[in-house]
Each structure stands twice: as structure tokens, then as C-alpha cells.
Amino acid sequence: MGRVYIEELGKHVGEEVELRGWLYNKRSSGKIRFLLLRDGTGIVQGVMAKGGVSDEAFAKFDELTQESAFALKGKVRKDDRAPGGFELEVTDVRIYAIATDYPITPKEHGVEFLADRRHLWLRSSRQHAVMRVRHRLIKAIRDFYDNRGFVLIDSPILTPAACEGTTTLFETDYFDLGKAYLTQSGQLYAEAGAMAFGKVYCFGPTFRAEKSKTRRHLTEFWMVEPEVAFADLNDNMELAEEFLEYIVQTVLRERGEELKVLERNTTLLQNVKKPLPRISYDEAIEILRKKGVQFEWGNDFGGTDETIISEQFDRPVMVHRYPAQIKAFYMKRDPQNPNVALALDVLAPEGYGEIIGGSQREDNLDALLGRIKQHNLPQEAFEWYLDLRRYGTVPHSGFGLGLERTVGWICGLDHVRETVPFPRMIYRLTP
Amino acid sequence: MGRVYIEELGKHVGEEVELRGWLYNKRSSGKIRFLLLRDGTGIVQGVMAKGGVSDEAFAKFDELTQESAFALKGKVRKDDRAPGGFELEVTDVRIYAIATDYPITPKEHGVEFLADRRHLWLRSSRQHAVMRVRHRLIKAIRDFYDNRGFVLIDSPILTPAACEGTTTLFETDYFDLGKAYLTQSGQLYAEAGAMAFGKVYCFGPTFRAEKSKTRRHLTEFWMVEPEVAFADLNDNMELAEEFLEYIVQTVLRERGEELKVLERNTTLLQNVKKPLPRISYDEAIEILRKKGVQFEWGNDFGGTDETIISEQFDRPVMVHRYPAQIKAFYMKRDPQNPNVALALDVLAPEGYGEIIGGSQREDNLDALLGRIKQHNLPQEAFEWYLDLRRYGTVPHSGFGLGLERTVGWICGLDHVRETVPFPRMIYRLTP
Numbered sequence: 129m130g131r132v133y134i135e136e137l138g139k140h141v142g143e144e145v146e147l148r149g150w151l152y153n154k155r156s157s158g159k160i161r162f163l164l165l166r167d168g169t170g171i172v173q174g175v176m177a178k179g180g181v182s183d184e185a186f187a188k189f190d191e192l193t194q195e196s197a198f199a200l201k202g203k204v205r206k207d208d209r210a211p212g213g214f215e216l217e218v219t220d221v222r223i224y225a226i227a228t229d230y231p232i233t234p235k236e237h238g239v240e241f242l243a244d245r246r247h248l249w250l251r252s253s254r255q256h257a258v259m260r261v262r263h264r265l266i267k268a269i270r271d272f273y274d275n276r277g278f279v280l281i282d283s284p285i286l287t288p289a290a291c292e293g294t295t296t297l298f299e300t301d302y303f304d305l306g307k308a309y310l311t312q313s314g315q316l317y318a319e320a321g322a323m324a325f326g327k328v329y330c331f332g333p334t335f336r337a338e339k340s341k342t343r344r345h346l347t348e349f350w351m352v353e354p355e356v357a358f359a360d361l362n363d364n365m366e367l368a369e370e371f372l373e374y375i376v377q378t379v380l381r382e383r384g385e386e387l388k389v390l391e392r393n394t395t396l397l398q399n400v401k402k403p404l405p406r407i408s409y410d411e412a413i414e415i416l417r418k419k420g421v422q423f424e425w426g427n428d429f430g431g432t433d434e435t436i437i438s439e440q441f442d443r444p445v446m447v448h449r450y451p452a453q454i455k456a457f458y459m460k461r462d463p464q465n466p467n468v469a470l471a472l473d474v475l476a477p478e479g480y481g482e483i484i485g486g487s488q489r490e491d492n493l494d495a496l497l498g499r500i501k502q503h504n505l506p507q508e509a510f511e512w513y514l515d516l517r518r519y520g521t522v523p524h525s526g527f528g529l530g531l532e533r534t535v536g537w538i539c540g541l542d543h544v545r546e547t548v549p550f551p552r553m554i555y556r557l558t559p
Numbered sequence: 560m561g562r563v564y565i566e567e568l569g570k571h572v573g574e575e576v577e578l579r580g581w582l583y584n585k586r587s588s589g590k591i592r593f594l595l596l597r598d599g600t601g602i603v604q605g606v607m608a609k610g611g612v613s614d615e616a617f618a619k620f621d622e623l624t625q626e627s628a629f630a631l632k633g634k635v636r637k638d639d640r641a642p643g644g645f646e647l648e649v650t651d652v653r654i655y656a657i658a659t660d661y662p663i664t665p666k667e668h669g670v671e672f673l674a675d676r677r678h679l680w681l682r683s684s685r686q687h688a689v690m691r692v693r694h695r696l697i698k699a700i701r702d703f704y705d706n707r708g709f710v711l712i713d714s715p716i717l718t719p720a721a722c723e724g725t726t727t728l729f730e731t732d733y734f735d736l737g738k739a740y741l742t743q744s745g746q747l748y749a750e751a752g753a754m755a756f757g758k759v760y761c762f763g764p765t766f767r768a769e770k771s772k773t774r775r776h777l778t779e780f781w782m783v784e785p786e787v788a789f790a791d792l793n794d795n796m797e798l799a800e801e802f803l804e805y806i807v808q809t810v811l812r813e814r815g816e817e818l819k820v821l822e823r824n825t826t827l828l829q830n831v832k833k834p835l836p837r838i839s840y841d842e843a844i845e846i847l848r849k850k851g852v853q854f855e856w857g858n859d860f861g862g863t864d865e866t867i868i869s870e871q872f873d874r875p876v877m878v879h880r881y882p883a884q885i886k887a888f889y890m891k892r893d894p895q896n897p898n899v900a901l902a903l904d905v906l907a908p909e910g911y912g913e914i915i916g917g918s919q920r921e922d923n924l925d926a927l928l929g930r931i932k933q934h935n936l937p938q939e940a941f942e943w944y945l946d947l948r949r950y951g952t953v954p955h956s957g958f959g960l961g962l963e964r965t966v967g968w969i970c971g972l973d974h975v976r977e978t979v980p981f982p983r984m985i986y987r988l989t990p
Binding site: 131133135148149150151167168169195196197224225227228230245246247248250251255256259260262263266267270274277279280281282283284285286287288298299300301302303304305308310317320321322323324325326327332333335337339347348350357358491512513515516518519520521522523548549550552554555557558559 | 562564566582655659661678679687690691705716730731732736739751752754755763768779789944950980983985988989
């Protein structure tokens with residue numbers, strides 16, 4: 129007779145229970161009243177008939193408005209026609225709070241209207257589905273690395289040096305130590321971790337103060353970054369494909385209901401199994417040229433290029449060996465061709481673009497010193513990082529996967545703003 | 560015959576394998592050479608005798624220095640006297656990189672010397688043990704909430720308003736939207752989540768720009784914050800004690816070896832089982848006064864007070880119902896006594912102080928509006944938060960647990976600086 133959650137109703141068939149939550153909807157038919165209660169774990173229909181409950185309880189039907197908080201007591205009945213499979217034969221209704229003029233009505237609202245009310249918008253079925261996919265994806269990501277003996281090395285958010293220029297960094301005063309910058313990546317710290325623990329990952333918020341106003345950009349987003357000692361580019365690609373298979377298949381298996389709510393066609397997601405196709409940057413250019421795109425060697429792919437390339441495959445495609453000039457200073461050069469970095473990008477299908485970026489790292493001290501000079505970076509800021517090459521340097525590799533882009537891809541969303549509880553974009557810092 | 564990790568040696572007894580890692584130590588005895596290799600998953604001793612391997616391989620013993628990177632090939636032998644239980648009969652040695660003058664030698668170093676070399680210090684056995692406890696604790700925290708149907712609602716780091724004054728906030732420019740502040744707590748966002756999902760948690764970095772230079776303060780630390788709809792102060796205390804029991808007992812069970820490395824006396828930790836003692840603030844004052852401490856009602860407990868109180872108990876103690884004047888505006892007043900807030904702090908034993916702080920939240924719109932006025936807070940910044948009371952407000956409660964303090968307590972550390980891979984303190988932003 130205690131309070132239960134809707135997701136537990138299957139264990140209480142025939143019993144009288146209490147449910148607590150908010151009014152999702154209501155309707156009446158003759159002398160019957162239907163109250164749809166949501167409690168965060170599901171939605172269930174409570175049914176009461178005039179004369180079947182006290183007049184006082186029955187009258188509460190009229191008082192209850194959308195999102196009013198209330199409790200229902202009643203007997204759990206299995207009903208295959210009901211959404212969720214159960215119904216409640218109501219014996220009592222108790223009101224916590226009546227909501228007046230809840231702003232998000234069942235009619236269509238503009239996205240900015242909803243985004244301004246994100247704290248309420250999260251109550252909708254669609255946002256529920258996305259958040260539950262996000263949560264399960266995060267758990268799958270952590271499980272994947274935890275189950276393989278990776279050690280979690282949380283990297284710091286506040287970092288001392290503007291490693292790759294300050295233009296896309298958020299800056300803050302840091303006591304008497306000058307400026308601190310919000311991290312763009314935990315990679316350099318993860319590299320230190322890999323030399324200590326063999327294989328590590330970090331997984332936390334990262335920041336880009338980019339003035340990009342696209343459907344793929346957030347200023348604050350989560351990134352998971354594995355880093356493995358004694359791993360080369362091939363090992364990196366193997367890890368990436370096993371990782372993607374694991375996280376996508378886990379979410380498909382465990383969040384099928386949510387993906388149905390989102391009307392996601394999962395055909396291509398089901399293909400996310402290793403081996404993933406591997407093509408070089410040069411082969412990717414060939415694809416573009418065959419499709420009539422003028423593309424010069426040495427340029428980076430734009431969003432449209434990525435879409436054209438990924439459309440040639442039925443699952444994510446791994447593109448490797450990019451021109452060194454467009455990649456970061458810490459990437460190792462291909463011994464076969466010093467113009468090329470041992471980089472790896474993974475492009476998602478269906479126009480979702482780059483979801484993974486990584487590389488084998490430069491493990492040679494002198495090469496790294498030269499690269500730092502060549503990129504006009506302040507060597508002093510990298511002394512600690514250079515220590516990793518001074519004391520027991522080994523081949524090592526890693527990559528980063530952007531969480532929100534991956535949620536967007538799996539859920540089939542048009543815009544990353546729905547992939548995170550409270551999105552931060554160039555023009556949005558609230559609520 | 561492939562490459563394996565030390566933690567997997569038990570599956571390869573009698574086989575020839577390759578191990579890759581770094582030189583932890585070496586010694587010789589007559590014609591026998593011992594190489595201790597660490598690979599991040601453990602340490603194993605490789606043994607070779609002159610004549611038993613090629614002269615070339617044998618000679619590498621002399622080349623290898625502390626933290627040099629190398630590979631050992633050899634046959635796995637079970638040896639109960641060996642640390643870890645296995646030894647390697649070496650057949651070949653391959654060197655990746657010789658480390659010259661590794662700065663952290665087996666002799667004692669000062670803490671600042673080590674902290675400046677945090678990227679290398681992480682390789683030590685002691686730091687390994689702490690990081691592995693930290694990782695397992697994080698997993699236990701997430702598992703606890705995931706297994707109970709809580710939904711993960713990541714709260715934003717960049718927040719728009721300086722909710723409780725700017726003096727302890729890190730501030731950054733945010734495009735054309737003015738200033739943004741690094742979050743001190745995800746609670747208000749978690750409350751929005753609880754109204755949408757019933758029970759939620761957030762778990763991420765939080766920030767305090769406090770000029771505190773104590774052994775308990777970091778400027779950047781992780782906090783987990785559960786929030787539950789339809790939960791009162793009692794429910795909150797029940798959740799807190801079940802949570803603490805689960806995470807501490809899990810770490811004790813799964814990280815016993817690491818706690819031995821840290822020479823942690825776990826007697827008191829083993830007591831962390833529900834029920835935890837519950838005393839009111841008034842009862843806590845009684846304890847202080849009996850111990851001869853002059854303490855006036857209405858003051859907050861200092862570190863010494865907390866230690867004296869917690870010393871009366873053999874496990875963490877829950878202190879509830881604090882004077883409202885020293886607690887945050889969003890805490891609900893005790894209906895029995897409006898001078899008192901339905902707050903909850905949990906004090907760890909052994910002088911580790913407050914590890915949990917929480918409360919039942921004010922769910923009445925008018926009371927909350929009055930409190931915002933009384934605290935001179937800008938109402939406009941809280942309009943979205945007030946919406947949670949306008950639309951379906953219900954009793955709800957939650958708390959926050961500081962990760963690093965909890966790691967310090969479980970590991971028995973003197974200072975929080977060792978509880979995180981790269982600590983950030985008032986006087987430390989590097990490496």
C-alpha cells in the first residue's frame with residue numbers, strides 16, 4: 129500500500145498503491161474520468177467512475193490542470209491496451225499544488241520559446257527520451273572503458289596556458305597567478321595518465337569560445353578521451369571501432385522505446401559494427417572528386433564534404449592520415465610520408481559529421497620541440513608535457529568523442545541544443 | 560605469445576608473453592638480474608641469468624634506468640613469494656627509450672617538489688593507489704544512482720547569474736551576453752530535473768574562488784548532487800546513509816589492496832553502515848558544551864567543532880535542523896520552528912569534516928519570494944527557478960557530496976591535493 133513509481137507497477141498488479149506526480153493530461157467520457165499522471169519514470173492512466181470514489185475525490189478531476197502535482201491511490205490493473213501496460217483503478221486523489229497556466233501547452237511552440245523554458249521543456253516526452261538516451265550513452269561509455277581496465281583520470285577544467293591560441297578560449301582571473309583558461313581538451317593530461325597507468329580516459333566538460341552559430345556547436349560540451357600507451361594508429365582505429373559498436377549497440381538495445389518516441393529510423397545505427405571502413409585522406413579526396421567536388425590536397429573537409437564522404441558508406445567511416453599542416457602540433461608524422469599526420473577522424477553517417485578526432489602522438493622529444501617552435505607555441509608552457517618524452521617515451525595514441533554530437537546522431541536530432549539538459553551556445557546562457 | 564598486461568598474467572601461466580612498460584627498479588645478485596617492470600596495471604619482476612638469454616639482451620640490464628621504457632619477453636611463472644604472485648623468466652629485452660635523470664628518485668622529496676612534477680608523481684605506487692580508489696568511488700557513486708532509477712542530468716558549468724554573490728566565483732566574458740560564472744553547484748538545475756524525472760543526479764566539476772589555503776580546499780572539485788521529488792528531510796537522511804554505506808563498502812571490498820598500500824586503518828570505515836546516528840544542531844551544541852567549548856546558538860561549526868562532534872561517534876554522523884540564518888535561502892524552514900532550516904550535514908569521522916551538505920527545499924512560492932528579497936538576491940535571475948514552484952510544486956530534497964573530500968577520508972590522506980590527478984588550489988594552477 130506504499131508509494132511506488134510507475135516503472136515498478138508490474139510488481140504490484142492487484143495491489144493498492146500510491147503514485148505521485150504531475151498531470152500529463154486528462155479526459156472524461158460520460159461518468160468516467162481519466163487522469164494521466166507522469167512521475168518521471170513513466171505515464172499511467174488513472175480511471176475513476178462517479179460513485180466509485182468519494183464525491184470529494186471525484187471533484188478533483190475538475191480542479192486538476194496540466195502539470196498540477198497530485199497523488200493517486202488505487203489498484204493496479206494489467207491492461208495491454210494501456211501505454212506501459214497498466215492502469216490504476218483510482219480510490220483516492222490528493223492534490224499537492226495546482227499549476228495555473230502552464231506555458232507549454234500541447235500545441236506547437238517555437239524552439240526559442242521552448243528553449244527559454246528549458247527547465248519546463250524537460251518534462252516533455254520527447255526531451256525525456258533524449259535525456260534517457262544521453263544518460264544510457266554516458267553509462268555505456270564509462271562501462272566500456274571500466275570493463276577494459278582503463279583508469280579514469282579526470283583532467284582539470286582550469287588550465288594555465290593558452291596552448292593553441294586564446295581566440296577560442298574562455299578566460300578567467302586566477303588569484304595571483306594571472307589568467308586561467310577553460311579547457312578545450314583533456315588530452316595532454318590524459319597522455320601523462322597513460323604513461324602512469326598504461327590506458328586511461330578522461331570524461332568531462334570542455335569549452336570552445338567559438339563564434340560558431342551552427343546546429344553542431346555548443347560552447348560547453350562533454351568529451352570522452354581515451355589514451356593508450358604502446359598503441360599506434362592501427363590500435364587507435366581498432367579501439368575506436370570497438371568503442372562505437374559497443375556504445376551504439378548498447379543504446380539500441382536498452383533505449384529502443386525512447387528511440388521510438390523520437391521516431392528514429394535505426395537501420396543505419398544497427399550497422400555500427402566492426403570493422404568500420406577505413407580510408408585515407410587521399411582516398412576521401414578521390415571520393416569528393418568523383419562526386420564533382422573541386423578539392424585541393426591540404427585543405428580540411430567542410431561539413432558538406434564530410435556528408436558526401438560519409439554517404440558512400442552504410443556505417444561510420446574512419447578517415448586517416450591527414451595533411452600535417454591542418455592538424456595539431458602533437459600528432460606524429462607518418463614515417464612513410466612526413467607531410468602526413470597519423471590522424472584519425474570518424475565521420476558519422478546521415479550528415480552528422482565528425483564524432484571522433486584523434487591520432488598517434490608525437491613521441492620523439494626533438495620532433496615535438498621542433499613542432500612547438502614551428503607553431504610559435506610557448507615552450508615553457510609545455511615543459512611538463514615534454515617531460516613525458518624525456519622520461520620513458522613510448523608510442524601512444526588516443527582520441528576524443530564529443531558526447532552531444534553522438535547523442536544527436538543516435539537520436540536523429542536536427543540540432544545539438546536538445547542533447548544536453550541546459551545547452552550553452554553563443555547566444556544562450558540561460559536558463 | 561602476444562602482448563599482455565601484468566594484471567592478466569594469471570591467465571598466461573606457462574606461456575611466453577610480452578610485457579611493455581617502464582622500469583620501476585632493478586637489482587642484481589651474482590649472475591642473476593632482476594628487472595621490475597610497471598605497466599600501469601601492476602608491477603612484475605623479470606628474471607634473467609647470464610647465459611640464459613642472449614648477451615645482447617643481458618647487457619640491456621645495465622642500460623636501463625628508472626622510468627626507461629622497455630619490453631620484456633618471457634615465460635610466466637607462478638611464484639607466491641613475488642608481489643602480485645607471478646614472475647617472468649625473461650627470454651628477451653627490448654628498449655623503447657632510456658630515461659636520463661628521472662627527477663623523482665626513491666628518496667624522500669618535498670611535497671611542492673612532487674606537486675610541481677604531478678605528471679610524473681602520478682607514476683608512484685602511492686598515487687596509483689589513490690587514483691584507483693578515486694576511480695572506483697566514482698563508479699560506485701554512479702552505479703548507486705543508476706541502479707535506483709535516478710536520471711543523470713548534467714548541470715551547466717557556465718551559469719548566467721551570480722546567485723549568491725560574486726566574491727567566490729570565477730568569472731568569464733560570454734560573447735555579447737555579458738559575464739558568465741563557473742558553477743558552484745548544480746542543485747538548482749537538479750531541482751528542475753527532479754520535477755521532470757522524479758529523481759535525478761548531477762555529477763561534475765564545481766568551482767570556488769575562495770581564498771582558502773587549507774588542506775580541505777580545492778578551487779576545482781567534483782560534486783555529486785542527487786535531488787528527489789516528493790522527498791522530505793527524513794527521506795533525504797535515509798538516502799544519504801544508504802548512499803554512504805554503498806560507496807564506502809564497495810571501495811573497501813574492491814580496493815582493499817590499494818588501501819593497504821596507503822596503510823589505511825579501515826576499522827572506522829567498516830562501520831559505515833546504516834543507520835547512521837542522527838542529531839539535531841541543538842544536540843550537537845550540547846556535545847560541544849559538554850566538551851567545554853563555548854558555543855553560541857546561531858553560529859556555524861568550525862573545523863575543530865566538527866571534529867569534536869564527530870569524535871563522539873564510530874561512524875559518520877548526520878546533523879540536521881540548523882539555524883536558518885546560516886543556511887541558504889532555498890532551504891525549507893521547519894514547520895515546528897521557523898528559526899530552523901530543514902538542513903542536513905554529514906560529518907565524517909577522524910577529522911575529515913563535512914562530506915555531505917543538503918536540505919529539504921523550500922517548495923512554497925511566496926516563502927521563496929520572501930527569502931529572495933530578504934537575502935537581497937536579484938529575483939529576475941531566479942524567475943526560471945521560481946517557475947518550479949509555480950507549476951506543480953512538491954516537497955523535495957537533495958544533497959551534495961564532495962568527491963575529493965570523500966576520497967581523502969577513505970584513503971586517510973592529510974591533504975586533498977592528492978585526491979585528484981591535477982589539483983587546482985589558490986596557489987597552484989600547474990601542471
